[in-house]
Amino acid sequence: MDEATREGRDRLVARLTEALARDHRVGELELEVTLAQDGLTVTGVVPTEERRSAVAEVLAERAPGVAVRNLVEVAGRGEPDAAEELP
Amino acid sequence: MIRIAAVADLHFGEDSAGTYRPHLEELGERADVFLVAGDLTRLGEPAEAAVLAEELADMPVPTFAVLGNHDHHAGRAKEVAKVMESAGVRVLEGEAATANVNGFRVGVAGTKGFGGGFAGASGSEFGEEHMKAFVRHSAEEAAALESALKALEADVRVAVTHYSPVKETLVGEPPEIYPFLGSYLLGEAVDRGGADLALHGHAHRGSERGVTAGRTPVRNVAWPVLDRAYGLFEIDRRAAGIA
Numbered sequence: 117m118d119e120a121t122r123e124g125r126d127r128l129v130a131r132l133t134e135a136l137a138r139d140h141r142v143g144e145l146e147l148e149v150t151l152a153q154d155g156l157t158v159t160g161v162v163p164t165e166e167r168r169s170a171v172a173e174v175l176a177e178r179a180p181g182v183a184v185r186n187l188v189e190v191a192g193r194g195e196p197d198a199a200e201e202l203p
Numbered sequence: 204m205i206r207i208a209a210v211a212d213l214h215f216g217e218d219s220a221g222t223y224r225p226h227l228e229e230l231g232e233r234a235d236v237f238l239v240a241g242d243l244t245r246l247g248e249p250a251e252a253a254v255l256a257e258e259l260a261d262m263p264v265p266t267f268a269v270l271g272n273h274d275h276h277a278g279r280a281k282e283v284a285k286v287m288e289s290a291g292v293r294v295l296e297g298e299a300a301t302a303n304v305n306g307f308r309v310g311v312a313g314t315k316g317f318g319g320g321f322a323g324a325s326g327s328e329f330g331e332e333h334m335k336a337f338v339r340h341s342a343e344e345a346a347a348l349e350s351a352l353k354a355l356e357a358d359v360r361v362a363v364t365h366y367s368p369v370k371e372t373l374v375g376e377p378p379e380i381y382p383f384l385g386s387y388l389l390g391e392a393v394d395r396g397g398a399d400l401a402l403h404g405h406a407h408r409g410s411e412r413g414v415t416a417g418r419t420p421v422r423n424v425a426w427p428v429l430d431r432a433y434g435l436f437e438i439d440r441r442a443a444g445i446a
Contacts, residue, residue, distance in 0.1 A: 143214060143245030143273065146407035146427070161407060161427030163214055164222055192430035193226040199206060199233070199435040202400060202420050 125151050128179070132156070135178045141170035147188065149175075155183030161191050205307050205359050205440060206233060208264070210433040211240035211404020212425040214273060215255035217248075224258045226432035231263030233435060235304035239292070240404040240424055241271025241315060241365025249282040256290035265302035267293045269313040271365035271405060295363065297347030299355045307440060310357025312396065314348045316366030316389050316403070317341040320382035345388035352396025358440045362398040362419075364389055365405050371413030372423035373406045390415045399438055 129149050136158075137145040144167070147160035156175060162168050172186045208230050213223060230237060239259075244251035252274075259266060274283050284294040293300050295313030302309045319326045319341035328338040344366075352360055367373055367385030376384060384406050393401045394417030401415065404425040411428055413421040424434045 138246075140216065140246060143216060145273070148408075161430075163426060164219070166218065191426045192432075193223075194431050195226065195229045195233075196431050196433065196435045199437045200422075201437045201439070 132175060132178055135174055136171060139170070139174045142167060142174055144171075147171065155185060157185045157187060159187045161189050163191050165190055205304065205309055205438045206235045207238060207309075207361060207400070207436045207438070208234035208236070208433045209238040209240060209363075209402045209422070209424040209436070210426055210429065211365065211402075212242040212271070212407060212427065213239065213255060214242055214245045215251050215258070216245040217250050217254055219251075220254050220258065223432070227262075230433065234264055235307075236302055236309050236311070237262055237264050237266040237433070238311060238361065238363050238402055238424075239266070239268035240363050240402050241269045242273040242404055243268060243270065243287065244274050244283060247274045247277035247279060247283060249279055249286050252283040252286040256286050256292065259287075259292055260290045262291065265293070265304070266291065267295055267300060267311045267313060267363065269295050269363050269365055270315050272315070275315075295351070297344065297351060299351040301355065301357050307359065308357040310352075310355035310360045311363055312348060312351035312355060312360065312398070313363040314344050314351070316344045316348070316364035316368070317386060318366060318383045319386035319388060321370045321385070321387045324382065325387060326382060341386045341388055345386065345392040348389060349392035349396045352392070352398055359400075359438050360396070360398045362393045362396065362401040364401070364403045367403045367406055367409070367413075367421070367423065368393050368401050369413040369415055369421045372403065372409050372411065372421055374410045375408040376406050384409075390421075393417070393419050393421070400436060
């Protein structure tokens with residue numbers, strides 16, 4: 117994988133994590149990006165399906181040619197079933 | 204009975220219109236106040252806040268918020284707060300406010316908070332000015348929260364921060380980043396200030412429940428953690444007749 121040889125894995129993951137935070141299409145700091153022999157995997161939770169798709173777009177732009185496995189989930193939107201009673 | 208609805212980390216962008224309000228249909232019937240614990244926007248732009256302000260306009264219950272780290276990213280946090288206030292969302296920055304609901308007075312003290320870590324693994328105000336400034340900011344935020352809580356005259360006191368006051372609600376996040384997610388100083392402020400409940404966001408991979416050293420319930424209401432539109436909490440109090 118060219119990216120792993122040209123650029124340290126840690127540096128690449130850090131760069132991509134920051135890109136996901138700074139890109140206006142995503143803006144999420146809490147996504148976890150990992151790099152393995154078979155490519156990138158990104159996990160986390162985002163508010164919308166559009167944001168989830170944007171994660172894959174940003175990674176494809178920033179790490180061209182690297183396989184991306186987008187395991188990001190969309191946050192649930194249902195109203196709570198019940199209230200928690202607190203002391 | 205005082206019913207509190209809360210969420211954090213909505214991360215609204217300019218394209219987020221209509222993505223959240225439709226899921227709050229029952230909130231007006233099920234809650235007395237609505238609290239948003241920071242990261243209102245994606246990148247801290249007033250234009251993003253304007254979309255959320257429109258989304259939360261005319262909420263059926265008093266609505267309070269604090270800012271989060273994302274809301275400061277563009278260096279325009281004051282404008283973000285002003286935009287939210289124009290929609291009737293009271294933004295608390297180291298201050299408190301009250302709402303009279305159903306014969307009870309609900310007090311909300313809010314501040315962003317900051318990191319620094321927890322007992323045994325926390326930063327010290329020592330060394331480079333950058334490090335001292337980091338720790339000092341955390342202490343100042345905690346002090347503001349404590350003061351705001353103590354100033355409240357209310358039947359119920361709720362502390363709202365973006366950063367976490369305890370470690371337990373961070374479980375699920377890598378422990379190496381706990382110092383960037385909260386501070387024990389906030390936990391001390393929650394207890395010294397006499398809060399009945401502490402709500403926070405920020406830790407998307409954290410856990411829902413925790414408790415301070417003084418046994419105050421702490422709840423992580425970050426949207427990814429809740430996995431529902433908001434959390435709902437009930438506190439049973441008799442009106443104390445506070446003037």
